Amino acid sequence: MxxxxxxxxxxxxxxxxxxxxxxxxxxxxxxxxxxxxxxxxxxxxxxxxxxxxxxxxxxxxxxxxxxxxxxxxxDIDHRIQLWDAILQGKEILQYIRQFPEVKKASFAGSLRRGKDTIGDIDIVVEVAGADRKRLLYKIDRMPLTEHIIAAGRSWICALLHNQVLVYFYLTDQQHYGATLLYYTGSTSYNLSIESLATQKGYRFDANGLYDMAQRQYVTAENEEEIFRHLLLDYTPPELREGQELVVAANQHKIPSLVTFNQVKGDMQIHTNWSDGEESIERMAHYVFSVFPHYQYIVVTDHASNERTGHVLRPDDISRQAAEIIDINNAIGHNYVKKGVEVDITENGELSLPDELLKTFDWVIASVHSHFTTDNTARLLKACENPYVHCIGHPSGRLIGSRHPYPVDWDQVFAKAAATSTAMEINARPNRLDLNDTLVKKAIANGVKLVIDTDAHSLAQFDFMQLGIWVARRAGCCHTDILNTFTWEEIEKFKKSKRNAIA
Ligand SMILES: [Zn+2]
Incomplete structure (x- = not known):
């Protein structure tokens, strides 16, 4: 006490x-x-x-x-990867939504904005004032909770056993929209909303949107109503980082961001022909049934001299191609495309000769060695190869364990745009490579992106959502993302590369 x-x-x-x-x-x-x-x-x-x-x-x-x-x-060590935060956060949401006191609950903070790492998990909860003590008691007793760090009338901060902090912000139905907007942030975005609200006769703070003329808080069950009051375009959470987006919303210039439903295929997948866990057939049937809106998948096993593990050997290539034909015959159309991921060697050569590269539907070239040297020249040379369609995980970073290698991105993106070479948004949780900042720069240079899961097992196809988040944070529309295109359109992109190089 x-x-x-x-x-x-x-x-x-x-x-x-x-x-x-x-x-x-x-x-x-x-x-x-x-x-x-x-x-x-x-x-x-x-x-x-x-x-x-x-x-x-x-x-x-x-x-x-x-x-x-x-x-x-x-403390930087406390940041968790977005994917881990999502899994943890979903578990908490599922748990607290069973409490009769909880009317509604949503993610807020950097998790809702889809940042690649998360400091702590923020959740907005609709709960009646009289029920708040009971909710605190129940959160304290959740199996995930180690103990409550702090708790007031409108907030609870709980430490989980894995040392992740969860902040619950408590609100009622009428203020849910403003509370969610406020705690979604970012801080700099909120500051510009605050000053714009002031110009328009309101005050915006943690308690809601206060109408100065009416002398009362605006009631808003959702964020859209708050945006409407301020005469702003609704701005997706992924874009709420700086003040320029408030300006854009005020001028009705918020882009229509790419969505998961627009994705038509996954273009980097590894099977048991190299280091993946599953056969092509298992992966194809899984994606076909679980992601019915996909029109194609591209199998891209490693063809590598540098990797020590299991790789696709040159004499495997025709046997793998025959297997893909059989699977497509069973499915009834060319659902599985024949791709490959080759290494970019130290001097910018590729790990397969052109005569073999040209037999594939899709070629990804990636740096898998020499992670500390400036790799600009290697990437430029790979873009110049007429049979390379995409650069895989272009910056080489591994979140929490490897910094990106030095690259002159102005040069690389200019070359990629000029040669019609796509850049990858690799959606693996510890890669997210390119990151949001580089994707923004890439599309400003007219570069096309491909969002790949780089799946090595069935469950990893779910990573697509992470890549979508990166693209949305960069302001990408579906036209920036190649794998929202039909395969016929992708063939046109490949043709534009051949024309550019010729
Ligand atoms: Zn790779």
Whole structure:
């Protein structure tokens, strides 16, 4: 229990510190007096400058909990990959949606914006005021929860056993839209919404959208109503990063972003002809039944001299081609395309000769070695090969374990556009390569992208959604993404490459 002492000298905005586990009124008073802070903003600055260290009554655990509650825990090691956050977040949503107190719940924060790594999981929950204590009790007792870090009238911060933090923001039906918008962020996006709202006679903050003339909060069950009040185009969460998107929404220039339903095929897949787990037949039938809107898949096993594992040998190529013909005959049309992923060697050559490359429907060339040198020349040379259609995972980064190698992207994207060579958005959770920033630059240069799962097993076809997120964050429409095209249109793209090189 917290000490019941006179809190009169604690400023209103700092009272919520007493919602933090282990922080008593005495401790809050010590913070105010010794750091000379009088509001949340000053406190945030002091915490960022590590000034909490100077207060003897605070334990290391107290300091950590305050940093967590204020979302100032900036340790890079704590960031989790988007895919892990989605799986974890879905489990929590599924759990809390069973509580009768929870009317509605959605992801917010960087998870909803589809960032490639996530600091913590944010969830907006519709719950009646009278039910909030009961909800806190139930969240504390979820099997996933280690303990509650902080809890106030309108928020709960829970630490999971895997050390991921989950922030639940509690709201009611009338304010759900504004709460979701506010906690989806980003911070810089919210700041520009705030200033635009002020210009239009409103105030926008964590409590909602306040109409200055009517002297009341606007009721909005969803975000769309808030955008309508502000006369803005609805802006998808993936685009809510900076102020320029608020300007675009005000001028009704929000692009129509690519969606998963527009995807017509997956163009990098590995089978047990190289390092994949499944036969071509199993993968084809799986995708055919689970993703009925796909029109084709491209099998792209590794043909490599550099890889030590199982690879497609030159004399396997015709046998694999015969197998694909049999499978397509059984399906009834040319559903499975015959592709390959070749290495770009150190001097920019490819791991198969042109005479073999030209027998494939689709050729991906990828860097699989020398990850620290400047690889601009290798990529440029690969683009110049008339039989290379796409550069795989072009930057070589592995999230959390390998930095991207140095590349002059201006040169590479100019060459890719000039030679009609596509660039990949590799959707594997630890790749997401190209990333959102580079995709944005690529489309500005007129480069076409392909979103591939690089699936090595059946479950990995689900990664497509991650690649879609990257593309959407970069502002891609379906016309930027080759695998939203029919195969006949892709053949035209391949022809434009042959014409460009000739
Ligand atoms: Zn690869």
């Amino acid at each position: 917290k000490a019941r002492v006179n809190t009169s000298i604690i400023p209103d905005t700092l009272e919520r510190l007493m919602d933090v586990r282990g922080i008593t009124a005495d401790k809050v008073r010590a913070i105010c007096q010794e750091l000379g802070v009088g509001n949340l903003r000053e406190l945030t600055t002091a915490v960022t400058l590590d000034q909490l260290e100077s207060i003897p009554s605070l334990t290391p655990e107290n300091r950590k909990n305050i940093r967590r509650a204020l979302k100032l825990e900036k």
